[in-house]
Amino acid sequence: MAKLIALTPCAGLLPVSSGGVEVAEVVFDRLMSVSPFAGQERAVSAKLKEQVGAGLSKINRRSGLVTWFGHGTWIVAGDVALGGMAAVTDQSDAWAAVSISGARATDVLARLVPIDLGASGFKTNHVAKTMLGHMSVTITRVGPDAFEIIVMRSMARTLVHDLDVAMRGVAAR
């Protein structure tokens, strides 16, 4: 039987760095999208707390392994079993995730993202569904100078390219 070698979405593309900003891949072994059925949010939240240690986060927020992922949807970085309470889809191989960190990471993202990601309004564990260039992305602040960006897996190469160009632009100034 053929032996298949699993490749991560950004295999061979990352890490890259310029001007003190580094982009590295974030690998999630499991990503489950969770959309609670009408009136089930409270029950889903309680179950998630048992199963992954955090309930449904508020909108535009992350809480532990649970990240708000759009209207009525969360993405959970762990195994969940929510039969009858929520629509659950295994999306482990559907998304590419990268981290961008460094003192000027916000300046790099400011070249690509139309919203203000400055520390005064966008704090740790704040989540934004917005655009990076022409791509829909989910951006989470994971630290004082660090963000995590999730895009559709098919756009991994474009994401890395756009970030690389912006990083070199910021580094050259």
Added chain:
Amino acid sequence: MRITCPNCGTRDRREFYYLGDALALDRPAEDAGLGAWDDYLHSRDNPAGETRDLWCHEAGCGAWLIVERNTVTHAVHKATLAEKVKR
């Protein structure tokens, strides 16, 4: 032009997809007759002034919104979740 999404806050128009008049939510009964269905499917006003339209926050949270705005002054008055208006 900016639209204030009830989930995400104020965002650029580029993040939104425009569908059309929010009249589309007022679906006639199945047995309402050809006249009512023809009107529902095809007849739309083309006002200069106040409009109430359906938009999707496509490049953001994905929610469908009803956006009230004025096509003469370009003012955007408010945006509400379509699901809250119509069951």
